[in-house]
Amino acid sequence: MRTSRLRPGRWTPASIVVTIVLLAVSFLWLYPFLWPVFSAFKSSQEMYNAGFSLWPQQWTGENFGRAWSTASFSRYLINSVIYSVSSTALTVVAAALAGYALARYRFPGGRLLNILILGFLFMPTATSILPVFDLIDSIGLLNTIWGVILALTSGVGFSTLLFRGYFAAIPQELFDAAAIDGAGFLRTFRHIFPLTRPIIATTAILGFTSSWQEYFVPLIFTLGNPELRTVSVGLRAFTQQYSVDISGFAAAVTLSMIPIVLVFVFFQRYFVEGLAGAIKD
Incomplete structure (x- = not known):
């Protein structure tokens, strides 16, 4: 029986419809x-009149200057970079050490610990914010970087x-x-750790994105020091009591997306490989 093969580059009615x-x-x-990317180049009046249209009728870059200086968005952006990079680095190190121990060593309560870690993933952030707040306050780091x-x-x-599955x-x-x-323990970990580049990249992307987009935690821990606010919290500066600077808000959102896109482009070659390797076990 002859089997028909679809030649590469050959278009059929079905493939055209699917495409x-x-x-x-x-x-x-x-x-x-x-x-928000196209709206950042529109005036506020044009944004309200444009409807669903993306392409600006008159391009303007004033929104970016207003978002960068007037709303102190430059300071929020620097804060977000510091928080996201530092927390991502700490997350990679802590998760790698914990995953290495869980994957390569057998100890009493190890299986229970895996179940507890999995169960805590389904807990919302609000349920743990009070003990974390109390801990940060007790060590004198409240309202600090x-x-x-x-x-x-x-x-x-x-x-x-993820690290546990990859090490296993x-x-x-x-x-x-x-x-x-x-x-x-540490010397073996130091030699094996470079082999986990895919999972390091995966964790870096997930950790950086999560920290960058987090709103609740930076808001609570910077109430006494507004200068330490992040991008997500700083976006509220464009919302007044009776008005919203929607064009400046769109420009700020566009600026806030650039670091996440750069991080993903830099690490994306390892992202899929890391997720696939983590579930082999």
């Missing part, structure tokens, strides 16, 4: 992301499970060779 439908769905999915960083680093459970998939021969050479 058109997928392009339409992709546009609908991308529209909320494209709207390090206090916000530590509060943003508290959610390492999912990253720990590494061949046992590598660990046996390190043990024969007399390597201990």
